[in-house]
Amino acid sequence: MDITTFLIQLLNALQYGLLLFLVASGLTLIFGIMGVINLAHGSFYMIGAYMAFALAPPVAATFGGGFFATLLVGVLLAVVLGYVLEWVFFSYLYPREHLQQVLMTYGLILVFEELRSILVGDDVHGVKPPEWLAGTLPLGDVMTYPVYRLFISAVCLALALGMWFVFARTRLGMMIRAGANNREMVQSLGIDIQFLYRVVFAAGMAIAVLAGMVAAPVSSVYPGMGNQVLIVCFVVVVIGGIGSVRGALLAALLIGAVDTFGKVLLPQAAGVLVYVLMALILLWKPDGLFRA
Amino acid sequence: MSLSSRAGFVVAVFTLLALYPLVSGSFGIDLVTKTMIYAILALSLELLVGSTGLVCFGQAAFFGIGAYGAVLLAGQGDAASALWLLPACVAAAALYALAVGALSLRTRGVYFIMVTLAFAQMAYYVVHDTPLGGGTDGIYLNQAPQLAGLDLGRPLVMYGVTLVLLAAVFVFLALLLRSRFGRALAGIRVNEQRMRATGFSTYPYKLAAFTLSGGIAGLGGFLFAVKDGFVNPELMSWHLSGALLVMIILGGLGHLRGALIGAFAFALLQELFKSEAVWGPLARHWNLGLGLTIIATVALLPRGLVGLPQQWRDALLGRAPRGSAETAP
Numbered sequence: 363m364d365i366t367t368f369l370i371q372l373l374n375a376l377q378y379g380l381l382l383f384l385v386a387s388g389l390t391l392i393f394g395i396m397g398v399i400n401l402a403h404g405s406f407y408m409i410g411a412y413m414a415f416a417l418a419p420p421v422a423a424t425f426g427g428g429f430f431a432t433l434l435v436g437v438l439l440a441v442v443l444g445y446v447l448e449w450v451f452f453s454y455l456y457p458r459e460h461l462q463q464v465l466m467t468y469g470l471i472l473v474f475e476e477l478r479s480i481l482v483g484d485d486v487h488g489v490k491p492p493e494w495l496a497g498t499l500p501l502g503d504v505m506t507y508p509v510y511r512l513f514i515s516a517v518c519l520a521l522a523l524g525m526w527f528v529f530a531r532t533r534l535g536m537m538i539r540a541g542a543n544n545r546e547m548v549q550s551l552g553i554d555i556q557f558l559y560r561v562v563f564a565a566g567m568a569i570a571v572l573a574g575m576v577a578a579p580v581s582s583v584y585p586g587m588g589n590q591v592l593i594v595c596f597v598v599v600v601i602g603g604i605g606s607v608r609g610a611l612l613a614a615l616l617i618g619a620v621d622t623f624g625k626v627l628l629p630q631a632a633g634v635l636v637y638v639l640m641a642l643i644l645l646w647k648p649d650g651l652f653r654a
Numbered sequence: 655m656s657l658s659s660r661a662g663f664v665v666a667v668f669t670l671l672a673l674y675p676l677v678s679g680s681f682g683i684d685l686v687t688k689t690m691i692y693a694i695l696a697l698s699l700e701l702l703v704g705s706t707g708l709v710c711f712g713q714a715a716f717f718g719i720g721a722y723g724a725v726l727l728a729g730q731g732d733a734a735s736a737l738w739l740l741p742a743c744v745a746a747a748a749l750y751a752l753a754v755g756a757l758s759l760r761t762r763g764v765y766f767i768m769v770t771l772a773f774a775q776m777a778y779y780v781v782h783d784t785p786l787g788g789g790t791d792g793i794y795l796n797q798a799p800q801l802a803g804l805d806l807g808r809p810l811v812m813y814g815v816t817l818v819l820l821a822a823v824f825v826f827l828a829l830l831l832r833s834r835f836g837r838a839l840a841g842i843r844v845n846e847q848r849m850r851a852t853g854f855s856t857y858p859y860k861l862a863a864f865t866l867s868g869g870i871a872g873l874g875g876f877l878f879a880v881k882d883g884f885v886n887p888e889l890m891s892w893h894l895s896g897a898l899l900v901m902i903i904l905g906g907l908g909h910l911r912g913a914l915i916g917a918f919a920f921a922l923l924q925e926l927f928k929s930e931a932v933w934g935p936l937a938r939h940w941n942l943g944l945g946l947t948i949i950a951t952v953a954l955l956p957r958g959l960v961g962l963p964q965q966w967r968d969a970l971l972g973r974a975p976r977g978s979a980e981t982a983p
Contacts, residue, residue: 399764454953460764461709465903466952468896472945480939593775593892596768604764633779637772641757644769648760 366502371622377511377580379618380518384573385591386598386610387525388566394605395542396559398455401467404592405474406567409443410436410574411583412478415487429492436575437568444567448560456559475585484585491579514576521569522611529607538562542605594621597640603650612651664824664911671817675810683809684881685921690816691877693917694823696901698870700913703902705831706863707843711767711895712754712774716747716868718890719777720875722787723747725795725885736801736880743876744869750777751868755861771892778890792886795879806880816877823870827910839863900948906958915959923947 389403413436421432451470455463490496491510498506529535541548541555549555574588581587598617602609617636624635643651674686695717702708723743728734758769781787798807806812830836838859841849849856879885897920905916926932927940927947936942951958957965 393764399767451949458952460767461703461899461903461907462952462956464709464711464767465896465899466949468900469945469948469952472941472948476939476942476945480942589892593772597772600761600765600768600772630784633783634776637776637779640769640772644757644760649765 366505367626369501370505370507371626372619373507373511373515375619375622376615377515377518377618378622379615380515380522381573381577382591382594382598382618383611383614384518384521385570386595386602386614387522387607388570389592389595390599390602390605390607390610392563392566393599394607395538395562396452396456398452399460399463399467400452401464401592402470402474403566403570404588404590404595405471406440406444406570406588407574407577407591408478408586408588409474410440410571411489411578411581411587412482412574413439413571414575414578415489415583416482418489429495433572433575437572440568440571441564444564445560447567448563452563453556453559471589474588479585486582486584488582489578510579514580517576518573521572525569525607534561594636597636599650601640601643601650603652606650606652609650609652660911664914667911667914668817668821671820675813680809683813685925687809687813687816687881688878689918689921690813690820691874691881692898692901692921693914694816694820694874694877695871695898696905696913696917697820697823697827697910698867698874699898700902700907700910701827701830701839701863701867701870703899704907704909704912705836705843706839706860707846708759708860708864709767709899710770710864710867711892711899712770712772713867713871713898714890714892714894715754715774715777716751716871717875717878717894718781718885718887719750720744720747720872721879721885721889722781722875723872724799724876724879725793726787728795728797728799730796733797733805734799736799736806739799740873740876744872747872747875748865748869751871752861752865755864755868759857759860759864771895774890774892774895778887778892781890782887787885787887790887792884795883795885798880798883807883812877812881816881819873819877823873824910824914831910835859835862900951902958904951904955904958906960909958909960912958912960919959 385403385407388406389400392398392400392403414432417436417439418432421428421435425431451466455466491513495510495513497509499509499512501507529539537548537553537558541553541558545555548558594617598610598613601616602611602613617639620635620639621632625632628635671686671690675683678686695713698716699710699713702710720743723746724739727739727742754770754773758766758773761769782790787793798805800806801811801815804811804815806815831839838849838854838856841852841854842856842859846856875889878889901916901920902913903916904919905914906912923944924940927943928937930937933940933943955962955965
């Protein structure tokens, strides 16, 4: 592997890792703060990708188009949907056992997949990146790198920084962290924890939807795409430590690197490498790298 | 229910199953054989979830390894004898369960759920991505195995063998759970900390239960592969692991007969939602109805069908529900 190929793969690994982080961060936050294990989180990613495919034409017709307009409409829809979902389904799950949470969210996956099948069909679709991001950058003498992949990395980095800022530096973040520590105490101090949870859930869903939307031009849009991401995100969360956003970031980048370079160096074993890595880390640290 | 009425119920179920071929056509035979195999799988999972309190989300892998073992070990030659093929498949699944259990039992709670799921996906990708098991296309069983002169390729023989094995697994687990070992598992479910304090080393008990459960799931896999004469990676799909969890919840956690009831109730629901006569063109989207039923089951039937009479009694008498005290981790 020469240095240019290595650089390209490194950029791919970074892009995949950051994307995984976006999805996994929602999963780990919802677990860390509300104690709910949400299998349907992968479906949110799938919903996002299908939104990128299905929303572009109507948005173009109404607002005259634009990539960011589509993203904005998708995220707003996701926030509303997340708020309603938390209200109707998830708010009943907080005191329940993990097993019941697993089952109810598993039922939700089936519902989302079938609704997707009824509304959009089961075909695989490609999504075009916007024209101003469709070009490539020259790398070395013969290789090029698509600008859009760099754009994905940039969006993910910006969101990760934004999340860190909200959690560590704002009053809202402080209330959320306090709520994760002691629900009753925060409530008795006059903060509406129910509302707070709803906001966190909606935000987690919006981030997963956004990840699906920006990933759609690279990954294309296909049935079952959410489940694939969900299971890799489980590996990320297990390696990083449940509830730890920092751990999720590190683990996602690690998985991104192992998966991307594994596909190049050991194509036969690429599907398994990620799980082998998880097994090794479990042997070493059963609670993940950073226990929240 | 008292012990005798519970035993009566189970004996009645098995008697009905034994008499069923007298009134049924080939479609019904195939469907009930399949459901009985799922009942074996549900029982294997009940040993972990209901009896030991370990929520395993990877049972499909052990099932799939048993099924692939049946096809790969039988080879391309003459009909193999089930007398060595069946134990070999069970052993293969149990070995994988031993390895997965040894690692994943180091974790607990939500970690355990995610880790067992991830290891099951690993097995899925091994058969999906490598030529070992025919890749995504799967492979055919060359010739159905023989069992003491009986051809397992014949649906009625298969029905009988499956029924006998289901009964054997049920009786075995019922006796096991009444043994000292079973009591230790129940102790681990209720309070693992206290079990350790009383001097039990809980890890070997959990690992033994996990391995045993994997072996029983492998038995189910063997039966499934012989019944269909065909295996593909979808056998290991995590949807099966999820469906098995739904079955034991639907039937009622903490009861072996709950796994039986759950497997049959689940099969009935599936057939109902797949029925074109009822749903018309929507029947193609039968997963929608199934998903909504799962959600409703979790919300309304926390104790499953087994607990339904008690739940109604509580509601009629205006008592606070006794909650899930008997299934609490």
